[in-house]
Amino acid sequence: MTGVVGRSVESITAALRAVFTAEQVAATDGFLQRRDPRVTLVAVAGLALAVMITRTLAVTVGFAGLTLALAWLSAVPLRRLLARAAVVPLVSALIVLPQAVLLPGEVVASVFGLAITDAGVAYVVLFTLRVGVGVALLSLIVLTTPFSAVVAALRQLRVPVALVWVIAITYRYLFLFFDELQRLILARNSRTKGEATLRGGWRDGRRVAGTFLLRTLDRGERVGRGMRARGGARPPSPYRRSRSVDAGDYALLVVAAVAVVGSGVIRWGL
Template identity: 45%
Template sequence: MRSDVFDRTVAAIASRAQWFLLIEELPTRKGFLQAVAPSLKVVGVFALVVVTVLQEELRIVGPLVVLSVLLAVASRIPLRTFLGRLAGPPLVAAVVVAPQAVLMGGPQLSVVPLSVEGVDYVATFTVRVAACVGFLSLLLLTTRFSTLLSGFDRLRVPRIAVLLLAITYRYLLVFFAELERMVRARRSRTLTDPDLRRTWRDSGNFLGTFLLRSLERGERVGRAARARGGTGGTPHRPPTRLGRADLAFGLVVAVTVLGVTVA
């Protein structure tokens, strides 16, 4: 059984995606955000993200990233896990807006031909993306998906939107599980080290077959759900009283929003 670059790349993507979707250990830990009611957590994170997006100064956006890290520590989320989720999107954002450091006018840095205003814009945009990703990661890492759906339902989010989110989540699980199975099957049939030309040719066939199989399997999942009476509603959870963690989180969000607005 041999593997090539294509196999290893696709297997890594499938494995990381399933880890991202199926993580169940962190929401059960006795941490700060784990004890917050899901509906309040959704509203609080939404408020923090909106406030972050509206900021245009690095001196304000920077502390918001620090706040997300502190909340992760208080929620007993390993920093390696949290920073691993936090690193990717800001790097992509930095690459996308990097040309603005050259294209924007104004005074230039003395060492390199980059404008001061452009560098500040790139840094602010990147840190802003990091803060938003950090807050959203906190929501996903500390809340089971079923609990998150219950929170949306309690907030009176349109039922069709909740069902579409549940179906999308279910299909993504099927999608990446099928991808991992196909990679495993391809490895078991490969006895020699393939050259670059063969890898390129086989990758096209692999992707075409994968799309067809994932479509067929998704249809079977849909038929199975309809046979059981539908896609299933969100589980009913009795209303809970606000506890200390809820009040503390609400206070953190209120102070943050007020402080950012006044600054």
Template identity: 45%
Template structure:
């Protein structure tokens, strides 16, 4: 794909990256710490750390949670480069959005027009986003999706919510598979290098065709599910006994929560 075809290149990259992210369970299959933790214990621990992250109004608790997630990622054999990139991008966007508050909130001056309350608010907000994204990234990368659904059902989560989550995950795979076919068909029909103007003019046609095919595929998936008895199927998970890894993770969560209270 050449530089004169930004539409095809961008759509192809988006499709490949998203499909790889949804299907890739290699990290969840590795011999790491979080992989050995029972999904129910892991889910409860992540939720508890999220509560610590968003409860306090000072930057110290979310900073402590973020530091813990980095250590957990290393012990779970998660690529720190990939995990750091997935965490840094949403954090940078949040920081960019909330940065004006450092000047707009009045109070004692910290540096130039930046006030102490404003700087504290911006730092707390950015660290909250970073810690939350890092926690959710660890949960999703170290837990198989079927195990996560089983954990939600074990915790008596609303059946409708769990079913919708399962359908959404499966349909995302179908949607991006359809987009991949459209991109491949577009590439195969091109016999010469496209100009930038031609690529942008073709974007509307590609998007419209993709939306129509996605809706049509959704209807077919829905009819197929109803013909098989509905969409609330049972999730089969491997037997997973609670052991030392679970106790150690619970201790880390308790220690982080205690540290967050003391630092607040």
């Protein structure tokens, strides 16, 4: 596949593969890397919940600072963390952007006859920042904890088996699907000469999408048969031993608990 569509598909596929294969940070010796995976899951999820509860800009900025501190202590490159956490907040900002003119308040600017209010701007900024901090916190789990340890921790925390199956299989076979898509694009490019037009690129994209869907369904059937042949009816068992909980683990849990309770008190108790 050549043209704009082909280049776009190749870029997206390469970016997605980079996201799912970046586990080098988890092998370093950092604060979160030394924590028990169960503690990391519970504590970071609690901090993300606290961010979602809060409705105060100052508190959200404080959680952003805490997130950056955890990243620094865990030897997580801030550039990589921001790159992972930037896409979702930007999309969220576009979704809530109309609130800048819909919410009543003092007019701070006028664009194309639309009055932008201070309350609307504050809402958009707060919402975008909350989403960004929440995504960054959850990204810390992926960056600092190997996926196998995450699966083992989910099972040890008594997460429903069906959900663990879905998460494990989805993560594992995304690599395979991306490879399949890359092979389809490479095969199409090897049979195409010249630069395709935009219309031709969309036509090729539809054909590749149909072929990719059929191959995905076929591969899914084969994967299912292979799992059943290897005893796939049994629930996934933890294949990593849990670490002993130390003072650092307890401190992280206390910080997460205080954050959740504090966010709730600030929102509903004051």
